Amino acid sequence: MSKGLREKVEESIDVSALFAGRSDVIRTGPLQVSLQVTGGEDVIAVDGELSIDWELACSRCLEPVQEHTVIPIHEQFKPASESDGENFEEDEDDDVIAVEGDKLDLKPIVEEAVQLFMPFAPLCSDDCKGLCHNCGQNLNEHTCGCKTEKIDPRLAVLKDLFKEEQ
Ligand SMILES: [Zn+2]
Ligand SMILES: [Zn+2]
Secondary structure, eight states, X not given: OOTTOEEEEEEEEOOGGGGTTOTTEEEEOOEEEEEEXXXXXXXXXXXXXXXXXXXXXXXXXXXXXXEEEEEEEEEEEBOOOGGGOTTOOOOSSTTBOOEETTEEOOHHHHHHHXXXXXXXXXXXXXXXXXXXTTTOOBTTTOOOSSXXXXXXXXXXXXXXXXXXXX
């Protein structure tokens, strides 16, 4: 990475493989990457944002929810010293990333960010009634015949367990 280098990265990345097998991620649109990479004397700055449209399962009723997530990126990296030779290892320190020659691998940064910023417990609507914990009926559609006391929040955990088993 040369001094004073400025490079704009505009890319569209398929990240579906990162979420493969997850029942709470129904569909991921391409991740839009828009970053400015600036190479300084002993630090490389990566600034910009990522954005993605995706379809996630409502955390209460499991119906698809459309989400649009914008992830700001402001990172600084130390280039690995060239004197370390060919087979330098990635440092334990997260702020240090291996830079080989003129290549800064943005993939790990981008992949980590998108996993970190995935909406936690998305809801189809703020007053989603969820599923009946007894018969599984989507209570937004209609009520079931079960004797429903108010759902004990502790039982909500059970619903998540069932989700794992599928
Ligand atoms: Zn819902
Ligand atoms: Zn029911």
